[in-house]
Amino acid sequence: MNFDDLTRTERIIVCTGSGGVGKTTTAAVLAMRGAEHGRKSVVVTIDPAKRLADALGLRDLSNSPKRIDGPWAGELWAMMLDTKSTFDALVAKYAGSEEQSEGILANRFYRNISEALSGTQEYMAMEKLYELHEETDFDLIVVDTPPTRHALDFIDAPRRLTRFLDHRLYRILMAPTRGLVKALNVAAQAFLRTVSRVVGGDAVNDAIAFFQAFEGMEQGFKERAGKVGALLSDPQTAFVLVASPRRDTVDEATFFARKLHEAGIEVRGLIVNRVHPRFGEALPEALRERAHTLVGTDLGDLYTCLADFQQIATEEDRHLRGLAEHVAPAPVVRVPFLRSDVHDLDGLELVAEHLF
Amino acid sequence: MDPGQFFTASRVIIVAGKGGVGKTTVSAALARGAARSGLSTLVVEVEGKSGLPAMFGQDDNLTYIEQTISPGGGPEGAADIRARTLTPDDALLEYLQDHGLSRISKRLVNTGALDVVATAAPGIKDILILGKVKQLERTSDVDLILLDAPAAGHAITFLRSPRGLLDAVRVGPINTQARDVLDMLTDHRRCQVILVSLPEETPVNELVETAYSLEDHVGIGLGPVVVNGLYPPLKGIATDPRVAAEEAHASLRPGEAEILSKAADFRSHRIELQQEQVARLAELLPLPQIHLPFLFTSDPGPADVDLLADNLLAGIDALQPLPESGTDA
Numbered sequence: 001m002n003f004d005d006l007t008r009t010e011r012i013i014v015c016t017g018s019g020g021v022g023k024t025t026t027a028a029v030l031a032m033r034g035a036e037h038g039r040k041s042v043v044v045t046i047d048p049a050k051r052l053a054d055a056l057g058l059r060d061l062s063n064s065p066k067r068i069d070g071p072w073a074g075e076l077w078a079m080m081l082d083t084k085s086t087f088d089a090l091v092a093k094y095a096g097s098e099e100q101s102e103g104i105l106a107n108r109f110y111r112n113i114s115e116a117l118s119g120t121q122e123y124m125a126m127e128k129l130y131e132l133h134e135e136t137d138f139d140l141i142v143v144d145t146p147p148t149r150h151a152l153d154f155i156d157a158p159r160r161l162t163r164f165l166d167h168r169l170y171r172i173l174m175a176p177t178r179g180l181v182k183a184l185n186v187a188a189q190a191f192l193r194t195v196s197r198v199v200g201g202d203a204v205n206d207a208i209a210f211f212q213a214f215e216g217m218e219q220g221f222k223e224r225a226g227k228v229g230a231l232l233s234d235p236q237t238a239f240v241l242v243a244s245p246r247r248d249t250v251d252e253a254t255f256f257a258r259k260l261h262e263a264g265i266e267v268r269g270l271i272v273n274r275v276h277p278r279f280g281e282a283l284p285e286a287l288r289e290r291a292h293t294l295v296g297t298d299l300g301d302l303y304t305c306l307a308d309f310q311q312i313a314t315e316e317d318r319h320l321r322g323l324a325e326h327v328a329p330a331p332v333v334r335v336p337f338l339r340s341d342v343h344d345l346d347g348l349e350l351v352a353e354h355l356f
Numbered sequence: 357m358d359p360g361q362f363f364t365a366s367r368v369i370i371v372a373g374k375g376g377v378g379k380t381t382v383s384a385a386l387a388r389g390a391a392r393s394g395l396s397t398l399v400v401e402v403e404g405k406s407g408l409p410a411m412f413g414q415d416d417n418l419t420y421i422e423q424t425i426s427p428g429g430g431p432e433g434a435a436d437i438r439a440r441t442l443t444p445d446d447a448l449l450e451y452l453q454d455h456g457l458s459r460i461s462k463r464l465v466n467t468g469a470l471d472v473v474a475t476a477a478p479g480i481k482d483i484l485i486l487g488k489v490k491q492l493e494r495t496s497d498v499d500l501i502l503l504d505a506p507a508a509g510h511a512i513t514f515l516r517s518p519r520g521l522l523d524a525v526r527v528g529p530i531n532t533q534a535r536d537v538l539d540m541l542t543d544h545r546r547c548q549v550i551l552v553s554l555p556e557e558t559p560v561n562e563l564v565e566t567a568y569s570l571e572d573h574v575g576i577g578l579g580p581v582v583v584n585g586l587y588p589p590l591k592g593i594a595t596d597p598r599v600a601a602e603e604a605h606a607s608l609r610p611g612e613a614e615i616l617s618k619a620a621d622f623r624s625h626r627i628e629l630q631q632e633q634v635a636r637l638a639e640l641l642p643l644p645q646i647h648l649p650f651l652f653t654s655d656p657g658p659a660d661v662d663l664l665a666d667n668l669l670a671g672i673d674a675l676q677p678l679p680e681s682g683t684d685a
Contacts, residue, residue, distance in 0.1 A: 019507060020376035112478050164472065203476040203525060245656040246376070248407065277622060280615040296599035301592025306619040308652040315654050340629060341557040 002331045003240075003269055007041075010238045010268075012133060012231075013142045017242035018252045022273035022335075024052065025342050026242050027076070027144040029351045034078035035138035037146050041140035042077040044128055054079060056342040063089065065132075070345060077138070079128075080196040087114040088122040094220035100213060109203075109210035113164075115309060120199045121146045123157035123225075130228045155232055155263060158225035165218055206336070238268040245316035245334075250323050257326045267327040271355065272320060276312045276336040284311035357675040359393045365492050366548045368501045368540065369579065371514070373505035373552035374562050378584040378648075381656055382552045383504045384411045385648065387674070391426065391433025391666060395499035398422065398492065399439040401486055402506055408439055413658045420446045438498065444474075444481035447488045455529065477524050479517030486518065486537045493540065496598035505549075512569050515541065515549070515576060544577035552582045553637070555630035564640045579676060580644040582668075583634055587627050588649045593620035646671030 006013060007030050015027040024045050034041030042065045045058070053059070057068055063085045063275050065077035088105055095101035104110050116122060120144065129143050189330040196204045231237060239260060243253040287307035294300035324332045335354045342351060363386075371383045375501045380401075387397040399408060402615060406418055418441045426437040452458060478646050488501055505511050506674050516565040518541065521534040563581065570576045592600060597616040601608050608616075638645065648667050651660050 016373070020374060027530065081416070089364070109476060112475050115478070164475075201527075207472065207476045221487075244376070249376070278618045279622075280611070282615070294604055294606060297604040298592030298595040299604040299606055301590040301599065302595070302597050302600055302616045302620055305590050305593050305623050306616055309619050309622070312652045312654070319654065343557070 002356075003030070003271075003333060006030070006039045006238055006269060007140065007356075008039075010236070011140060013140070014129070014145065014232070014237060014239050015142065015242050016145045016239060016256065018249045021242050021244045021249055022342075023242045025348065026145050026240070026271050026273070027142045028052070028056065029348050029355060030075055030240070031078070031140065031346055032070070032072065032345075033141040033352060033356060034142070035072035039139035040075040040077075040137065040153040041142065042079065042132060042136075042138045044125065044132070044141070044143045044148045045078065045080050046125060046144050048082075052343050055347075064090045074139070081121075081125055081128055082143055083121045084114045084122045086128055087278040089121065090221075090224070091128060091160050091217075094217045096216055100217070102342070103213040104210065105224075106214060107206060107210045109206040113210075114127070120157075120161065121220060123161050126157060126203065126228050126232060130224075130231050133231060146211040155229075155260075155265075158228045159344065160218070162218070162225045162320075165214065165221060211229075214312075233263065233265055235244070237265075239265055240269045240271060241267050242273065243323065245320055246272055246313075247319050254323050254326055257323070267330050269330050270324065270327045270332045271335065272332065273335045275320075275336050276309060276316055277336050278313040278317075279309055281308060282306070284308075284314055305336040357672055357673045359389060359669050360395070361428065362672045363393055363395050364498055365579075366544065366546055366577070367499075368489060368503065368547040370503045370505050370547065370549045371552060371605055372505040372511035372515075372549055372564060372566065373507070374559050377552045377554050377559055379507075379552050380408055380503055381651075381661075381664065382550070382582050382584060383502050383647065384408060384656075384661045385668045386502055386550070387437045387500075388426075388433060388661050388665035389668045390500050391437050392669065394434040394631045395503055396428065396435035396497075397437050398496055398498040399425075399437065399502045399504060400489060400492070401439065401441045401504050402443065403441075403504075406439075406504070406578070407656075408440070408504075411439065411656050411661050424567070438603050442485050442488055444484055447484035448481070450488070451484055461546045477521060477530065478519045479513070479524075480530065482514045482517035483521055483534055483537060484529065486514075486541070487533045490540050493546065512573075515570060515574050519574065522604055522651040526543045530550065542577075548579040550576040550579045550582055552584055554585045555583050555633040555635060555637075560633050560637045560640075563637070567641055567643065578643055580646050580671070581637070581641065582646050582648060583637065584648045586634070586647050587652040588629055589627065590623070593623060644675050646675075647670055 001009075013027075013030055015023045015030070026045070027043050027045060031041045031043035044058075044065075045053075045056075057066055058078055058080045060080070062079055063082050065079040068076045068078055070076055091104050091110075092101045095104065125143060125145060128140060132138060191352050217355055239258060241253050243249050253270075260267055284307050287303050287310060290309055291300050291303035294303060320332075320334070333355055335351055338347070338350055340347075342348060359584060369386065371379050371386065375384075376435050384397055387399050389396045401408060401418055409416055409418060409425050410490040416423070418439050420441055422438050424436050426433065426438045428435040428437075449458075462603075475590070476553070489501065492501055506514050512605050518534040518538040520564060521530060523539065551563050553559045553568055567578055567581075571578060597613040597620075601613075612670050634645065634647070648664050648671075649662075653660060656664075
């Protein structure tokens, strides 16, 4: 199944890969193609470059998709994920009362969770995906994933958050407020003292207040996280790996493909952006030699120029071959260096020409 | 500016930039440049893995224990280059051990309680790393400490962490730590940041944002900006291959002229785009620039690092002595 088929038939496409490889652009192109197929499609982006965001009409973070006008048969919608308000909405949904919800939203520790806890952004991206999947009539949902070094975090994120909310420390922190200080074992007391000593008493009090306010909501959160996790490993969710041909991102993509495979998820396609062009079949070594004998002449420079590109193209080929084998039989598309940065709909069309 | 003066202007240099702009390569080139100027360097990596040893022809991975990756006294430099990692978990363990809490420290990390702690006071992981760098600044015997910072925008969060923590944690060792770190970061004779970018639109935009944010919110001193990955100019590629062949009294194979010409066009066009971005950067950010060439390899080794160091030292040579404050122009 090639990328065109993916955008025609799949319901959910998740674009993953390391930072700076063009995930956002790729996600936008896939969603646009879906719209061209007459489908109602939406792209959820995380952190788009400003001009691309402008082109997509995404001037602000928002929690609901906005429609983009264009010459397609279907509809194209886009949104830029607002982690905090997504989390806030989730809290409101599972809170037993308005007071409980307000108590949590006002808590400083909660604000830290929704902004600073590693994995929160990843989880909220997946949460938003689940919400769009459950509650909207989009035919195609394309999600960009946060630029993280540990690209697997987002698969793990729902579990990590619930583990966090379920943490033993929770009980340790809660205990003193219930007059159970004496019942706490020595280790737990030492533990709490340590934490206070490191981060200060205020921070610990904030945390205690948070866990108190949160009491009773863990179950709802946990069930939701379970469903989000299940959607990610559902066969109707297609994972597309995005990479650049540089060795480090190829290594990360390979690692990622393996981890996905271990999690029972197969990569459905590989898109490699910013590939250097190859000019003819001459070998870089031979061209270098020729350049060397012609050193000081314009022709020598011309051979050096060609040799440089043949060399980098050869190296990129070598890096990509292993990765392509790893994701086989998934299709692999190479998008060459474009003549300029992609920051408007025409730019997206240009990428599309290589993808489809 | 004399390279010796450049490398001793501050004991700590923080190398920061968006992922994929070549921070590690630039760190390697800076270390090599310092070594050639007779100054020993310690490179500190804050992310677990690093291509740094390979750039110096070494196979080993970096560890929390300092190791020499390029011994001094040879043709490649008069002084040692050493390197180590400095991850938040390790830094926390060491911090707790130093404070007589080693028994509990392992549990804090192993149970994932570090996450809870780090959430209670965001920036704590960053402050532990920067605190350790500050300690190294005081105790290490090297001339220069190079911190290969986390990828921006994390770099902004990372370097703003002490200010944030000062507000969040008003007493105790973390507060003291944050204050000490902030003192170091804002003292231009102790610490400066070298921002790295590629000559492309998005990285340039982000670099400018990062630069102003660091100056305004941290008060940190900015060194020259390193623009990495510029295609080296080749004067001869403007000439038509057929004409060039005639001039060189050489003959071309069938079809070769077209191929040479296509490669030359591609390069000229990219050089043009890169120059536009370099000019745009100069316009948006009045900091001196040092230009490093694109390496037509994705596995840079010692020879490549040397080439970059040559360019870096030439760039430093061309610098005017830095004004007191970078972006106030």
